Amino acid sequence: xxxxxxxxxxxxxxxxxxxxxxxxxxxxxxxxxxxxxxxxxxxxxxxxxxxxxxxxxxxxxxxxxxxxxxxxxxxxxxxxxxxxxxxxxxxxxxxxxxxxxxxxxxxxxxxxxxxxxxxxxxxxxxxxxxxxxxxxxxxxxxxxxxxxxxxxxxxxxxxxxxxxxxxxxxxxxxxxxxxxxxxxxxxxxxxxxxxxxxxxxxxxxxxxx
Amino acid sequence: xxxxxxxxxxxxxxxxxxxxxxxxxxxxxxxxxxxxxxxxxxxxxxxxxxxxxxxxxxxxxxxxxxxxxxxxxxxxxxxxxxxxxxxxxxxxxxxxxxxxxxxxxxxxxxxxxxxxxxxxxxxxxxxxxxxxxxxxxxxxxxxxxxxxxxxxxxxxxxxxxxxxxxxxxxxxxxxxxxxxxxxxxxxxxx
Numbered sequence: 475x476x477x478x479x480x481x482x483x484x485x486x487x488x489x490x491x492x493x494x495x496x497x498x499x500x501x502x503x504x505x506x507x508x509x510x511x512x513x514x515x516x517x518x519x520x521x522x523x524x525x526x527x528x529x530x531x532x533x534x535x536x537x538x539x540x541x542x543x544x545x546x547x548x549x550x551x552x553x554x555x556x557x558x559x560x561x562x563x564x565x566x567x568x569x570x571x572x573x574x575x576x577x578x579x580x581x582x583x584x585x586x587x588x589x590x591x592x593x594x595x596x597x598x599x600x601x602x603x604x605x606x607x608x609x610x611x612x613x614x615x616x617x618x619x620x621x622x623x624x625x626x627x628x629x630x631x632x633x634x635x636x637x638x639x640x641x642x643x644x645x646x647x648x649x650x651x652x653x654x655x656x657x658x659x660x661x662x663x664x665x666x667x668x669x670x671x672x673x674x675x676x677x678x679x680x681x682x683x
Numbered sequence: 684x685x686x687x688x689x690x691x692x693x694x695x696x697x698x699x700x701x702x703x704x705x706x707x708x709x710x711x712x713x714x715x716x717x718x719x720x721x722x723x724x725x726x727x728x729x730x731x732x733x734x735x736x737x738x739x740x741x742x743x744x745x746x747x748x749x750x751x752x753x754x755x756x757x758x759x760x761x762x763x764x765x766x767x768x769x770x771x772x773x774x775x776x777x778x779x780x781x782x783x784x785x786x787x788x789x790x791x792x793x794x795x796x797x798x799x800x801x802x803x804x805x806x807x808x809x810x811x812x813x814x815x816x817x818x819x820x821x822x823x824x825x826x827x828x829x830x831x832x833x834x835x836x837x838x839x840x841x842x843x844x845x846x847x848x849x850x851x852x853x854x855x856x857x858x859x860x861x862x863x864x865x866x867x868x869x870x871x872x873x
Contacts, residue, residue, distance in 0.1 A: 478699045478701055480694070480697075480699050480700065482704075483699060483700045483701060483703075483704035484700055484704075484771075484772045484773075485772070486704050486707055486708060487700060487703055487704055487707060487768045487769070487771045487772035488768070488769060488772035488773070490707050490711070490765075490768050491764075491765045491766070491767070491768030491769035491770075491771075491772060492765070492769060493765075494761040494762070494764050494765030494768065495761070495762065495765035495766070495769065496765075497757065497761040497765075498757070498758045498759075498761035498762035498765055501754045501755075501757045501758035501761065502758045502762075504746065504747050504754050505751055505754050505755065505758070510747070511747030511748075512747075514744075514746060514747050515744065515745075515747060517744075518740075518741075518743065518744025518745070518746075519744060521740065521744065522737075522740050522741060522744055525740055526737075529736075538725075538726045538727075538728065539726060543722060543726060546719075546722060547719055547722060547723065550715050550716070550718060550719040550722075551719070553711075553715050554712050554715055554716055554719075557708040557711055557712050558708075558712060560704070560708060561704075561705045561708050561709065564699070564701045564704075564705065565701070613687050613690060613691055614686065614687050614690060616687055618687060618691060621788070625796050625799075627799050627803070627813070628799050628800055628802065628803030628813060629796070629799070629800060630800055630849075630852075630853070631783060631792050631796065631797055631800050631853035631854070632783075632852045632853045635783045635784070635785055635790040635792075635853070638785070638788050638790055639785050639786045639787045639788055639790075642787045642788045643786075643787050646787070652787075654685065654687045654688055654691065654789070655787070655788040655789065656688075656691045656692075656695065656788070656789045656791070657785075657788045657789065657790045657791070658695065658780070658790075658791050658792075658793070659783075659790065659791070659792040659793060659796045660793045660795070660796060661793075661795070661796055661799075
């Protein structure tokens with residue numbers, strides 16, 4: 475639910491992958507095709523002379539700087555900056571304000587802590603729920619709540635999902651508006667049974683024998 | 684489901700590929716920065732770090748005489764990494780999560796959480812302890828492994844029906860086929 479640009483992530487992987495496959499293909503061609511080496515050397519020689527020509531054009535006398543070198547460095551800098559931006563931006567997008575109301579007297583901002591407290595209070599006593607965490611994100615510029623419900627081992631998904639629905643309906647009536655709410659049920663085998671089951675009906679006592 | 688909600692579901696059930704993309708980006712940044720530094724050093728007339736730009740170009744042009752072992756190594760490494768990267772880019776990268784039916788909220792359950800619920804139900808139906816049951820879920824199939832109490836029979840169909848019912852109760856979309864594997868060796872007092 476964050477700002478990660480997934481299309482660019484996948485494009486980056488695809489372009490790099492295809493480029494590497496092309497390199498592999500060229501290397502295979504150099505090994506396998508007898509004439510490829512000669513062709514490669516010819517192209518390489520002309521490319522070297524072309525590069526020498528382009529980079530040899532001085533911008534002004536007494537300098538080694540050429541227009542081609544400037545452009546190459548600028549492109550490299552831009553490329554590096556864009557890649558770093560893409561890496562750094564991943565994972566952000568959490569917001570603290572979930573609601574902004576403008577009244578004649580001014581505007582009211584509702585912090586994410588308010589719905590978080592409401593939902594946590596509602597969900598904590600539900601059997602099978604071991605913990606609740608609430609955060610807010612911006613999705614398509616509208617704030618949305620993410621509720622992570624840590625469940626105990628063997629908790630019924632239907633019961634927990636119904637409890638979440640109920641809690642969110644209550645939140646709606648408290649806020650007077652409907653926010654998009656996403657709930658994720660996590661946990662299971664790793665969270666051990668706790669005080670919730672004092673009477674264990676699954677062991678030998680309940681077994682027909 | 685609104686557009687915002689369907690977007691959330693898609694993003695939460697598919698991998699963002701952030702780790703792979705970040706690794707590729709860091710490698711590319713290092714490579715491009717090295718090329719740029721070599722260019723600047725060359726322009727300033729200083730000694731190169733490894734190869735000057737001109738030397739890089741001539742080395743590249745002389746690739747055919749690099750020798751077969753080097754070319755084979757390049758082809759193998761570039762080929763394998765390339766295939767992996769293209770696969771990462773193209774495959775959907777589903778996360779082990781499922782959308783549950785919900786009236787108001789969008790509810791997604793981790794497969795681990797669902798499996799734990801199914802294991803509880805299976806252990807009831809088979810009358811064994813919860814620790815004697817493991818459940819693993821795939822996209823369309825699930826496997827329930829039961830270590831029975833020695834000397835007791837486990838009714839597989841009963842377990843299958845119970846598990847399927849529990850799954851249907853929780854999950855609205857898609858159907859699952861469960862196979863029940865009862866271990867041939869029982870456990871004493873499990």
